[in-house]
Amino acid sequence: MLSILKILTMLQEKNSLSSTKYSKKDVRSFLVFFEAYLEDSLQNLDGPTVDLARHVVLSGGKRIRPLLCFHCGAQNPNVTNDLLKASTILELVHVATLVHDDMIDQALLRRNSKTIHSFAGDHTAVLLGDALFSYALELATDFPTNRICRIVSKATRLTCSGEIRQNSSRGDASLSLEDYYKFIQDKTGELFKASCQLGALLSGHSEKDIDLVGEFGISLGICYQIYDDLLDTFGRKDKTEKSLGSDFDSGKLTLPLILLLQDVDASNRDIISESINKSVCVDTKLVISKLFDSHFVIPKCLDEFNKHFSNIKLIANSVSDPVLSDNLTGFLSFFSSKITLLNTLNTSNFLALHE
Template sequence: MAQLRNVTELLERTQAILGDALLDVERQFDDELASSNPYICDILEHTRRFRGKRLRPLLCLLVAKAVGDIEREHLILAAVVEMIHTATLVHDDVLDEAAVRRHVATVNVRWNNQTSVLYGDFLFTHAFHLAASTGSADACRLIGRATNRVCEGELMQTRNRGNLSLTEEEYFSIIDGKTAELCAVSCEIGARYAGGSDAVVEAMERYGRNLGLAFQIADDVLDLTGLESSIGKTLGTDLEQQKLTLPIIRLLQLCPAEQREQLLLQLEDSSESACREVLRQARELGAVEDSLATARRCASEARQALEILPASPARELLMLLPTMSIDRSC
């Protein structure tokens, strides 16, 4: 089967498999929030324009379909996961002082930081209330634990800003929390509420986690290599914010001893010219290609995890996601 060319194609093919289930999730998301409070409607209307590819609900529903049937719990919990993801984005934009997300002004810029922090809190807590509406304490536990790990990952990242001796292990621990965890739980929920066996649930969790890792590594490479205009958010911010990512950790490993001191100075400098010089070296010494190779290994592990499932259109589409998450524009 051919690779996916873009997000539009992914969404079209998802709809062909899932019917209106993804739209149902979106409607649930909107209805839940819109009815709640007039002070929230205008922010909700604004953040609606942030929406991207709804990767997490899509994962949850495709896994459900590949394992069994889509149930009421899937529709609720897919909306819950998307709400939590949106909450983290709103808070991330405050932390990063980001002005633009997907070509739209962030909440902190359109309103202010106060509103952003509280709107994020509102989304988190609304998500938990919605999760409880499944009537399953188990679902609440899964969602609560995963979200807590996301926060741990983010906190660990923030506390390590400027730490130029961050290890690869610590880096993986950070991205495992802040990105992979929510993908993993989306897939776990997909399998569990479709009646998957323990082995299937575990394999789907592993699929989601490795997909998330592959995606985040590729994203970190893109942050280093990309150009501002190519995606709708500010790029090259990791170096500027002294966040060490995999290509930089690899560069520090690959860098000859006599150039290391100079490199550390450039990393601390974080001016535009220093960043360009870091990028040049990362390309030259193979740190970029090396990081992408790691992302591809995660993608391959994700695909292997799917082999436990019988062939189906949903499984076939899930097989294509890991590569798509890497081949953006590195």
């Protein structure tokens, strides 16, 4: 295991982050250093918390939030250490939310590994999530400006608020599309926003561009949550690394169900409403699956996704710093490569997920 001092020495020798548009080599180098920095940071936790944190934090993942931070800050090679620390903070907050989410949804798998609550119990899962949140904020206080800590704290608060509001609305068939977008802006978009803003802030970008990359992060987070919700409803178990189907089973209304409820007649709306968060027979699930198909719910959801994705591109092009703008556009190419499972969506998968 590399020490943080060794990592920083290697970074100084390698000077892998250029002051011009990043390359794929830069991204790979950053991820290598980030993983080492993240692993080393976990050693500062206490007792058995270390092993539990290692299990969930080092089990893989797309590292989208650290990569957002990197893409918004890689223009300044002198802040590499700060980017690594900020990225670690962001990932710790994200993983803390996953630990709690998995417990709430009673999910058994995450990234093809057992979830914390499934082998250590709900009590430990709650405390581990709390410990990761606390440690992230502790690391944020290391920066000379308290603005970093304020951004992270606000994003963490809004992420939790979004989750609370969504959980309190379980089983509510009257949930509006506006409500849904507010949920996902808070629960996913705010941490994406913080990721972008930390990178831009640490690299000395203008306040206007810091605000713009924040908007970029919000819109990207909305797109990503739509993608995640579509996978949970219409994805294939053999193509993912986590449990699927928990949204419907737990009464959580996401985009597919909201759009369907808005489109069906009163009798079918009653059927759907009565089945949310309840154990229903196969015949009822078949009816709902056919309704998803006949009302073109997947294409409608993809239209919503594409609408927000187009907005992300516009924001990236609005950034005044040309290198930052190019890097944001480059990130969208990376992001597109990570959401290829959109091509596997099928309404028939809804039945398979709820057998």
